Amino acid sequence: MTSYWLSEPAPPRREVRVDDPEVVVVGAGVTGCAAALRLAEAGKRVRLYDGRAVAEGASGRNGGFALRGMPAAFDVTAESVGEETARAMMVWTERAIDTIESLAGDSFRRVGSLRLAVDEEERDELRTEYEALVAAGFAAAWIESFEPPLEGRFAAALRHPPDGVLQPARWVRRLAALAAEAGVELREHSRVASLEELGGATVVVCTDGYPSGLLGEIEGLIIPTRGQVIATEPVPERFFEVPHYGRHGFDYWHQTEDGRIVAGGFRDVSFDTEFTADEHLTDPVQNALHRFVNDLMGRELRVDYAWAGIFGMVMDFLPVVGRVPELDDVWVAGGYSGHGNVLGFACGELVAAALLGKDVPLMAQFDPVRLLNIG
Numbered sequence: 001m002t003s004y005w006l007s008e009p010a011p012p013r014r015e016v017r018v019d020d021p022e023v024v025v026v027g028a029g030v031t032g033c034a035a036a037l038r039l040a041e042a043g044k045r046v047r048l049y050d051g052r053a054v055a056e057g058a059s060g061r062n063g064g065f066a067l068r069g070m071p072a073a074f075d076v077t078a079e080s081v082g083e084e085t086a087r088a089m090m091v092w093t094e095r096a097i098d099t100i101e102s103l104a105g106d107s108f109r110r111v112g113s114l115r116l117a118v119d120e121e122e123r124d125e126l127r128t129e130y131e132a133l134v135a136a137g138f139a140a141a142w143i144e145s146f147e148p149p150l151e152g153r154f155a156a157a158l159r160h161p162p163d164g165v166l167q168p169a170r171w172v173r174r175l176a177a178l179a180a181e182a183g184v185e186l187r188e189h190s191r192v193a194s195l196e197e198l199g200g201a202t203v204v205v206c207t208d209g210y211p212s213g214l215l216g217e218i219e220g221l222i223i224p225t226r227g228q229v230i231a232t233e234p235v236p237e238r239f240f241e242v243p244h245y246g247r248h249g250f251d252y253w254h255q256t257e258d259g260r261i262v263a264g265g266f267r268d269v270s271f272d273t274e275f276t277a278d279e280h281l282t283d284p285v286q287n288a289l290h291r292f293v294n295d296l297m298g299r300e301l302r303v304d305y306a307w308a309g310i311f312g313m314v315m316d317f318l319p320v321v322g323r324v325p326e327l328d329d330v331w332v333a334g335g336y337s338g339h340g341n342v343l344g345f346a347c348g349e350l351v352a353a354a355l356l357g358k359d360v361p362l363m364a365q366f367d368p369v370r371l372l373n374i375g
């Protein structure tokens with residue numbers, strides 16, 4: 001149950017005290033830290049709470065991918081929200097990656113990503129997305145030949161050049177340090193049990209799939225979902241410099257700078273157990289991950305780290321950002337459906353901009369009230 005990312009010691013940061021905060025942010029992951037930073041930079045008195053420590057939730061327990069776009073393919077998103085809005089969402093997330101790159105230092109590498117087709121059906125889906133991306137003016141590349149160990153395993157791949165990989169815990173701890181420098185008070189190991197204890201402050205709930213108990217009638221409608229990940233012993237050969245993901249994202253893997261294979265997914269082998277807020281590992285998923293990595297590499301690899309994190313699934317695959325229905329001065333940002341490293345940062349900035357009274361057109365698509373009418 002040790003996350004490879006969280007095994008790196010947290011650096012020291014400035015200690016700040018904020019009396020009578022104007023805004024209280026709940027959840028010190030990427031979204032909460034981003035929102036707190038932008039609010040403090042705008043002059044707000046901000047206090048940030050987390051029941052654990054910075055990045056110890058999903059922000060330090062994911063696969064480390066930094067992907068543009070929405071969780072659904074670009075063409076699927078365009079069918080859902082319209083091409084103009086889908087393009088605006090894509091541009092927004094590409095800009096978020098640019099900002100991450102400018103702030104993250106050595107915790108981010110822009111290497112692109114590969115979405116792989118395991119069969120002809122998935123190949124056709126990828127080709128449709130590729131053509132839609134190119135027609136809309138976005139950078140993309142089509143790949144049909146592979147070197148070992150990918151050779152013979154995949155029908156085709158779509159390359160997304162703007163994407164990258166993160167050491168996500170290091171990145172979010174750095175973001176928290178920037179927030180502290182901007183004047184944010186961080187209260188770690190302090191769980192907020194009720195809105196009443198926060199006085200008259202505006203509240204921003206940034207816990208994604210982890211239940212907070214603070215969201216009124218939409219509590220639980222951002223569905224807690226478990227993602228399990230492993231990291232192997234270091235491998236001297238460099239095979240997977242970029243993030244790879246296939247089977248519609250049910251398999252994903254890449255190689256860290258020290259050579260470890262980080263692989264996650266396979267929750268589809270046990271769907272009935274993986275919609276949960278429980279971080280415990282399960283044998284069916286862990287065994288599938290071990291088999292996959294060993295088959296891919298053609299030899300048995302030792303697993304040095306295995307962990308799970310909880311992300312928030314939303315049935316329309318769009319984030320949830322805005323005022324919480326029927327609650328005064330309570331906002332939410334979450335629901336990234338497994339794409340939280342970039343969307344989480346972008347939505348933290350977005351909810352902060354909305355609180356500051358700025359024009360934020362995408363908020364209409366992400367309005368939390370829609371959850372009451374989905375399915």
